[in-house]
Amino acid sequence: MSDIADRVKKIVVEHLGVEEDKVTETASFIDDLGADSLDTVELVMAFEEEFGIEIPDDAAETIQTFGDAVGFISKAV
Amino acid sequence: MFDLTGKTALVTGASGGIGADIARALHKAGAVVGLSGTRVAPLEELAAELGERAHVLACNLSVAEEVEGLVKRGVEAMGSVDILVNNAGITRDGLAMRMSDEDWASVIDVNLTASFRLCRAAIRGMMKARYGRIINISSVVGTTGNPGQANYCASKAGMVGMSKALASEVASRGITVNCVAPGFIETAMTDKLNEAQKGGILSAVPAGRMGRPEEIAAAVVYLASGEAGYVTGATLHVNGGMAMI
Numbered sequence: 001m002s003d004i005a006d007r008v009k010k011i012v013v014e015h016l017g018v019e020e021d022k023v024t025e026t027a028s029f030i031d032d033l034g035a036d037s038l039d040t041v042e043l044v045m046a047f048e049e050e051f052g053i054e055i056p057d058d059a060a061e062t063i064q065t066f067g068d069a070v071g072f073i074s075k076a077v
Numbered sequence: 078m079f080d081l082t083g084k085t086a087l088v089t090g091a092s093g094g095i096g097a098d099i100a101r102a103l104h105k106a107g108a109v110v111g112l113s114g115t116r117v118a119p120l121e122e123l124a125a126e127l128g129e130r131a132h133v134l135a136c137n138l139s140v141a142e143e144v145e146g147l148v149k150r151g152v153e154a155m156g157s158v159d160i161l162v163n164n165a166g167i168t169r170d171g172l173a174m175r176m177s178d179e180d181w182a183s184v185i186d187v188n189l190t191a192s193f194r195l196c197r198a199a200i201r202g203m204m205k206a207r208y209g210r211i212i213n214i215s216s217v218v219g220t221t222g223n224p225g226q227a228n229y230c231a232s233k234a235g236m237v238g239m240s241k242a243l244a245s246e247v248a249s250r251g252i253t254v255n256c257v258a259p260g261f262i263e264t265a266m267t268d269k270l271n272e273a274q275k276g277g278i279l280s281a282v283p284a285g286r287m288g289r290p291e292e293i294a295a296a297v298v299y300l301a302s303g304e305a306g307y308v309t310g311a312t313l314h315v316n317g318g319m320a321m322i
Contacts, residue, residue, distance in 0.1 A: 038246065042204055 004051075004077070005070045011046045012066060015039065025067040043069075051077050079302035082107030085155040086301065087148065089138065089195065090165030092119035094264035095214070095290045099162055102294035103301060104130060108160065111151045138165050138191035139183065148198035157206065160301045161199040163192040163236070164214040166229075173227040181228045188232035189239070196243055200252065209252035210301045213240050214293070217260045217316045233258075237312055244310035253309035257296045260316025262288045284317030 009023050016033050029035040029043065044060045047053070047069060053076045055063070063069050086103045090096035092114035100123060104110045109130045112120045117135045124131040132154040136147045151158045166188045169180035196211055203209025218226055219233030237256050244254040261267060261278050267287060270278070279285060296313050299305055314322060 036249070038204075038249065045201065 002070070002074070004074050007050055008047065008066065008070050008073060011050060012043065012069075015043055015046060023066050025065070027066045028064050029066070030064070047073060053077060079106055079298050079304060081160070081298070081301060084159045084301070085109045085111070085151070085157050086160035086162060087111040087113060087134070087151040087155075087158045087195075087199070088162040088164055089113045089136070089147075089191075090214075091123060092116045093164070095259065095262060095293050096162075096164040097123050098290035098294040099164055099214075099297045100131075101127065102291065102298045103160065103162075106298050106302075108301075109155045111155055111158070113147060113151075114165070138187045141194070144191045144194045145198065148195060148202070152202060157202055158199050159203070159206070159208060160210040160212070161195060162212045162214065162297060162301075163195055165191070166214065166216075166232070168226065168229050170225045170229070172225055176227060184228035185232050185235070188229070189235045192236060193239055196239070196254070200243070200247055203252045204247065204250050207251045209247070209250075210305075211240070211243070211252070211254040212297050212300045213237075213254070213256045214297075215240075215256040215258040215312060217258050217314065217320050219258060220312075220314075220322050221320050240312075241310045248309055251306070253300070253306065255300045255305075255308060255310065256312040257293060257300065258312050258314045258316070259293045260288055260314070260319045262290055262293060264290065282317040282319040284319075286317065288315060288317055 012023050013020050016035055018033050027033055029040055044055050048055055051073055063072055086108045088096055088100045091100045091112035100110045100112055104127050111132045111134045112123055113134045113136045114120050115137050120133045124133050134150050136143045138144055148158055169184050213236045215236045216233040218230045222230050240254045240256050293315055296315050
């Protein structure tokens, strides 16, 4: 697994308090990992901080799963 | 009664009569206070009076960049901002028919927009901490209206609506957002009124006197306390009964 995926996973695990093995490629933050809308905003902000990138609102809306997040961030950094 | 030891509080408009007393009361309850205002001299004076646990954070709230940086400076100085008191406010009174766009906009900018920006910035850290207290100082005229103050009344009513929206967004994270709405309070501003003007005002106040700044500060300390954790989206009216709302 790439370094980016590891760092994203760490943030997700810490923030949502879920088991690491639940955070799979297709795991949806809201449907599978129990996030609410505020959690998703916090996650995006945490990603921005961790990777020093800006995630605009329209892009943030497309980040629904762990895989989406890793994909977006890999392109953005 | 309410212990704020270990908490950090950022107070805007701390150079003014009400703001200074809010800072004093929070400090007395044990909080570390960040004193913000445009004029540095009175802030330095207040900080010297308070002694330890007081930081001066000068900021002109009509300059967006300064507003954006204020919470960050508060965190640098105090380690966090657990309590935010948006107390700073300006007036540019005039009948609506004669009110310029500039006078409208400057009051909305400082009283409402700067408060929003500070809330937005402060909530970031509060979300992580799963704890926060935001107290926005509104005014009785935000509810009742007052001739010559269309801009000011709009800004103060706006704070109430904004606080309710924010309160519902962040309640699940242990953050409360409330307003305190003062009535007529003894300050440098009301000292300028003549006896006849004061008499006219007091005839509308069942308590028969003006409020004192420390009576506003006491309401703020309550809403800043851990004990007030279940109070959110509320407006605490402190007005001697002049408007029972």
